[in-house]
Amino acid sequence: MDSALEAALRVQIMDWVRERAEANGGFLHRQELLGFRIADRDLPIIDYSRGIRNPQGFSSTLSIVASASGPYDDVEKRDDGLLHYAYRDGDPFRGDNRKMRAAIETGQPLILFRKEVANYYTPVMPVYVVDDYPEERTFVVALDEAFRYMGDVRDLSEPQREYARRLAKQRLHQPAFRTRVLLAYETRCAVCSLRHGSLLDAAHIVPDGDPLGTPTTPNGLALCKIHHAAYDHDMLGVTPDYEVRIDLEVLEEIDGPMLEHGIQAMHGRRLELPRKPADRPSRDLLAWRWERFTAGAREVR
Template sequence: MDSEVELQLRRMIFDRLAEIVAEHGVVTRTQLEALPVGSGTRRIIDRSRGIWNPQDLNATLSVVSNPQGPYEDAHVSDSLFAYDYRAGSTDGDNKKMRRAHNLALPIILLRTIRPGVFVPVFPVYVVADDISNRRFILALDESLRFFSDPLHLTSIEREYAQRTVKQRLHQPEFRGRILLAYQQRCTVCALRHGKLLDAAHIIGDDKPHGLPIVENGLSLCKIHHAAYDGDLLGVSPDYEVRINKALMEESDGPMLRHGLQEMDGRSLSLPSRPADRPSRDRLAERFDQFLAAG
């Protein structure tokens, strides 16, 4: 296949994945095995291996990264991402990863959230073949492709790359885990439209303990996320919703009345798995901030 035609096909695949992720936060193996693309379907993941090299494509299409797997995939200085060679050879399945590098064709990084459930990160670019360490270096954004030496970043490059990795890897994974835990619904009002749902930090990610983990997150629709961030809506450590007193006294139409005021005193819709429920200690800390704000 001509590389330009292949690039267009990959962009069509990315567009379809983006639609699924916007609604659900994650994509399942079943969806990846027969993804509707154009007038047909495309397999986006290998049946049993972590790297998918379709015969009709010049380069690798996707790689799976599983934190619980046998390979030591890792961040490189918190800026780029390392993907280990497939075991046993420097060639084999790795050949098409090198072609992705040589042809500048973007690939998909599938981050395992649960067995058979992934957060796809795309487009991802192979920017270096680190032969001595038997790994490829992946850039999670096109702008990172143009660093002069991906393995030895300057301080300015590293700062920029860290921000990019946060946006392209950590935030989508956090949202995927949260939406999966809360079954794609707002914990306050139970709205189920995924495109209107965010993953909200209880303790903000600007603080050292504001980690992107499920116990530090809430699935909130956009209006309740904005209200939570603005301390107009609080959540007690007993999982009860509270609305700012001044807001409760306002009169401003049905959105205020039904969307916020009627939520006061409501209990959260919690994840079914106890391990996925928000930390009471974190909620208490954040609730103190809400009370202090009035």
């Protein structure tokens, strides 16, 4: 395939993936990815069984799948903010491995799919294959093209590493957290039941910067944009018994329908919880946050 055509196809595929993911709430279902068609041609975006997807005619890899094994993943193990992606079994210079290596030369962007739970994929893109460690049989994948030009990635400066780690947090861990939380809540706001993935966030119960603020479902709540912001600003609180409370001052305010129906009417509602007990918000973490809410200058009833 002509390289300009291949590059154009990649752009179209990535645009489509981005659009679908945004509509769903940050993720795609396996069937959507396998059923993709373009110009009357089937072009599955992931491979049916392997982690590396090399469409016929493409000079380099289109997508790779990384399974999440915990709140953090392979990226964290090295502390360099880069993804170390294992070669496919077999000859390191043929087949899938050859097309991954070709991506180092062509500089063509790839899509990294984080598989959070069975059948659901969080796209992270564009990513770039920047190096190859034959002795470890791994490719090094970066979240910014700039890492192609930083020389030997084994020898990055501390600010470069820090940049890579920050990118990993923003572009890999936060989106993955959102997917896990939204799926646990069946893509519904825990406070008002709104079902539009594009309007939902994963809120941290204990904020991100705190040692307890891990990106795990027991520290998460699926909330719509309004309820997320209200929660973060302590206008809305959640008791350790899963009840919603609105700050007294806000409760007495007089304003339009958004305040009345969207916020004040939530006072006293019970959270809609994930079906799986392991995904439910931790009462201890809710208690930590509830204390902050009630300690605020505002009064709660």
